[in-house]
Amino acid sequence: MEKDQLYREILKKNDTRIFRICSWYFTDTEERNDAYQESLIRIWEHLHTFRGESKVSTWIYRIVVNSCLTHIRKDKLRTNLIEPGIIPENIQVAETFPADDDQADIKLTFFRGLLQTMNHADRTLVSLYLEELSTKEMSDITGLTEANVRVKLHRIKEKIKKEWEDRQNGTG
Numbered sequence: 001m002e003k004d005q006l007y008r009e010i011l012k013k014n015d016t017r018i019f020r021i022c023s024w025y026f027t028d029t030e031e032r033n034d035a036y037q038e039s040l041i042r043i044w045e046h047l048h049t050f051r052g053e054s055k056v057s058t059w060i061y062r063i064v065v066n067s068c069l070t071h072i073r074k075d076k077l078r079t080n081l082i083e084p085g086i087i088p089e090n091i092q093v094a095e096t097f098p099a100d101d102d103q104a105d106i107k108l109t110f111f112r113g114l115l116q117t118m119n120h121a122d123r124t125l126v127s128l129y130l131e132e133l134s135t136k137e138m139s140d141i142t143g144l145t146e147a148n149v150r151v152k153l154h155r156i157k158e159k160i161k162k163e164w165e166d167r168q169n170g171t172g
């Protein structure tokens with residue numbers, strides 16, 4: 001199959017997912033679009049390196065996550081060079097899921113806030129979990145063992161549950 005045709009097919013099947021992953025890292029439209037474009041460029045540039053040892057979607061997720069993390073690092077470096085000591089505010093979760101009622105809105109706001117406090121590795125696992133990837137696929141993307149992925153996801157879920165309970169009890 002020709003490179004152009006393969007690229008078009010990959011984008012047709014994965015475009016929404018690529019954008020959604022970028023949305024988990026950036027709420028700022030310009031930053032999100034930049035990361036999205038960088039991801040598309042990297043997919044095109046590295047298409048010849050795909051060996052078929054994993055699913056195409058797993059390979060793409062890894063590129064997109066790495067593109068987002070690289071974009072964040074570059075932004076931090078650029079910000080620190082211009083204004084030392086200032087941490088960029090653009091590392092937030094995008095508002096991509098509308099709420100149906102007040103309780104859902106409260107939960108979503110809570111979840112977004114909690115995601116913003118997570119380190120990049122945990123945020124990556126959460127975004128891949130929300131994309132309903134298997135632990136094997138998450139392992140392939142992150143480089144963690146499957147057992148480590150399961151442990152980290154369990155700890156993240158427990159942290160979310162505890163934080164929510166603390167909030168409901170007025171202790172958080």
